[in-house]
Amino acid sequence: MSGGDREALAGVEAVLDHSFSNRALLRQALTHASALSPGDLQTESYQRLEFLGDRVLGLCVASLLFRAYPDADEGELAQRYNQLVRGKTCAEVAADWRLDRAMVMGAGESQSGGRKRTAILADICEAVLGALYIDGGFAAAERTIERYWGPKMRMAARPVRDAKTTLQEWVQGRGAPTPSYREVERSGPDHAPSFTVEVSVAGLAAGIGAGRSKREAEQEAATAVLVREGVWNDERNGD
Helix, strand or coil: CCHHHHHHHHHHHHHHCCCCCCHHHHHHHCECHHHCCCCCCHHHCCHHHHHHHHHHHHHHHHHHHHHHCCCCCHHHHHHHHHHHHCHHHHHHHHHHCCHHHHCECCHHHHHCCHHHCHHHHHHHHHHHHHHHHHHHHHHHHHHHHHHHHHHHHHHCCCCCCCHHHHHHHHHHHCCCCCCEEEEEEEECCCCCCEEEEEEECCCCCCEEEEECCHHHHHHHHHHHHHHHCCCCCCCCCCC
């Protein structure tokens, strides 16, 4: 391991406030498949750890919301949950952790903007959580998730509105037809695909959204239109 690698790993450990007993786990969590040689196993990339970290994040966020909002019904909890575990939120946390600098990536992928790509940052973030869970146990992962996702949860003091529903109501209020959604791209492995969706609204420029499910991508596309048209003044709720 080079000095640069050790420095990058140490930086991530400092942010997480956790010293890995097995640093190889953390390095794997930061390794994109593009950095592997032809003879390397694909399991040496972050993908398996991302699969695990996604589940750890989901359980911790669900528990966090359940305790924070004792009077919320299932629908409100689900909306808040979806906002917190979506790819864009995970990518924001990855940026806070400066994982774009720490990840190990092939030159071609890096030069094409891979270090800033939302889907990759989100996956790397979850992979790091998976590595943290294996190395430090559930308590270590839960502490980190509460520290970084807790403030985002509290920022949405009111129930989070559904972007697709809001867009549909706004469009129909203007006498226009219901928005239509179209998948324009799908990429990534089968277990962790990435979708790009376009929403068409009569009389307006289309909105584009990306996500790790069609539903998430549709919500992001609707949000893009709502923010652009001034219906929402941020990407969390409609003020």
